[in-house]
Amino acid sequence: VSEAAAIARGAPQELALIDLLDRLLQGGVAVEGDIVLSVADIDLVRLDLRVLLAAIDAAAGEPCPR
C-alpha cells in the first residue's frame, strides 16, 4: 500500500526508498524525553552512507513491484 502511494509518479521503488530514508532519518519531529534511543541521537554523518548503500543493494536485488 505505502509503496504504491509513494511512487505514484512512477519512480522506481529503490529511488522512493532513498527519498523515504532521506526524510525518515533527517526529517520528522525529533523529541527529547523518555525515549530509549532515537535515530536523532545517532551520528548520521557516519551512519547514513553505509545504511543507505545497504538499502540500495537490497532494493536492487528485489523485483520491482509496479
Add this chain to the structure above:
Amino acid sequence: MTDATGLYLYGVVAADAPVPDGDDDVRLLAEGDLAAIVSRVPLGDYEDARLRANLGDQAWLQSAAWRHEAVLEALSERFTVVPMRLCTVFRDEAGVREMLVREHDLLADALERLRGRSEWAVKVIGPPRSAGRGAGPAEHREPPGSGSDYLRRRLSEMNRRRDRTAELLEACARIHDVLSGLAADATTLPPQRREVSGYEGEMLQNGAYLVENERRQDFLAAFDELAEEHAVLGIAVAVTGPWPAYNFIRGSVGAAA
C-alpha cells in the same frame, strides 16, 4: 537485551482522528486535544548497540521505514499527521503522554499549518559525466603547439566549463522558483550522494515542497513542463510523493528548517 516492550511513536494527530485500520497493533493514545499514533515494540530492538546494528541491517531498516510510512499514509489521506523521525520509542505510556503535554504547542501549530498539505520531493540531476561534451585530458595527446595556442585552448575550456556550470545553476534556480511559487512552503535538503541516489549524474538540487492537496494537479503539471524543458539540456528532474510533511515542522528538536 530485554523482553520488555516499549511504544513506537509514528506521528501525532488530532485526538478526534480515527484509529488507523489495517493494522491491529497500531492504536491512538490521546492526551488533551492531541493523540499519538503508537504500537508496542520490543524495547531491546531500539537500545543503543542493538539499534545501531539494526539500522545497518538492510532488511530491518527497509521494513521499519516502509512500516513507519505505511502507518502514516493510512491516516494522512484524510487526516493531518505530524510525522515523527524514524525509531522514536518511549519506555511507556506515561512518557508519550508527557511528551504530548510538553510539546503541545509545537504539535498543535504543526497540525494547523500542515492541514490539507503534503510534501513532495523534486530532485534535479545533472548529466552523467560520460555524457559531458568536455574532452578529458586524455584526449589531448597531440603536442600543445605554441605556448599561446595552449593558453588559448585552456582559456576556452575554462570558459566552456564556467558557462556549463552557470547553465546548471540557473536551471536549478528556475525549477525551485517555479515549484516554490506553487507551494505553501519550500526548502532544499542536502543533495543525495551519487553512491546512494541511484542516479548516474550528480544530484544538483534536492528540493522539498509543501503543497496544498487541492493544488496538487497544478504542481505536477508544472513539474511535467519543467522536466520536459530541461531534458533537452541533459538535466533530469524526478518527483516522488505525496509524503507526510517530514521537512516542514519548525522548532522541533533537531528537525530540519
